[in-house]
Each structure stands twice: as C-alpha cells, then as structure tokens.
Amino acid sequence: MKLLELSSPFNAKPNCSPEDAEVFFTKGKERQAKAICADCPIRFDCLGEALAYERDPEHIPTGVWAGLEPYERRAIAIRGARAA
Numbered sequence: 001m002k003l004l005e006l007s008s009p010f011n012a013k014p015n016c017s018p019e020d021a022e023v024f025f026t027k028g029k030e031r032q033a034k035a036i037c038a039d040c041p042i043r044f045d046c047l048g049e050a051l052a053y054e055r056d057p058e059h060i061p062t063g064v065w066a067g068l069e070p071y072e073r074r075a076i077a078i079r080g081a082r083a084a
C-alpha cells in the first residue's frame with residue numbers, strides 16, 4: 001500500500017490537478033476523489049501536508065486529501081498524538 005511508503009519517489013507527480021478540485025471538495029464525490037488518490041505516487045507526502053495544515057485550529061478539515069476524508073485524517077492525527 002503506497003500510503004505506508006516513507007517518502008515519495010523523486011520527481012513524482014500527483015494524480016490530481018487543479019481541475020479536479022470540484023471532485024475533491026464536493027459532498028457525494030468522495031469515492032471518485034479516493035479513486036484518483038488510490039495510486040498517487042505522492043500520497044504519503046500529501047497526507048503529511050494535510051495533517052500539518054489541519055493541525056492549525058483555524059484550518060477546518062474539508063475535502064479528500066491523500067485518499068482520506070476529514071474524519072479519517074482526524075483519526076490518524078489523534079492516533080499520532082496519543083503515540084507521541
């Protein structure tokens with residue numbers, strides 16, 4: 001599973017593009033967004049950025065990032081905080 005890789009391949013490009021924004025931030029299109037993320041070569045880094053961004057209480061978690069919905073990212077963040 002690519003999510004468990006420690007870093008993205010050098011020069012890897014994301015599967016998404018700015019034109020995909022509607023898919024990633026529209027309720028009901030989560031499965032479509034997750035399908036785009038499924039084999040994204042930078043998924044691990046994307047998750048790291050999302051978790052870092054959402055650590056700021058002023059940033060409300062929204063949309064699909066790294067193939068995960070806000071509640072799924074929140075669960076990872078909570079587990080990480082407990083393990084620290």
Ligand code: SF4
Nearest residue numbers: 014016037040046066
């Ligand atoms: S993992 Fe991140 S960079 Fe890759 S397709 Fe999904 S949202 Fe885009």
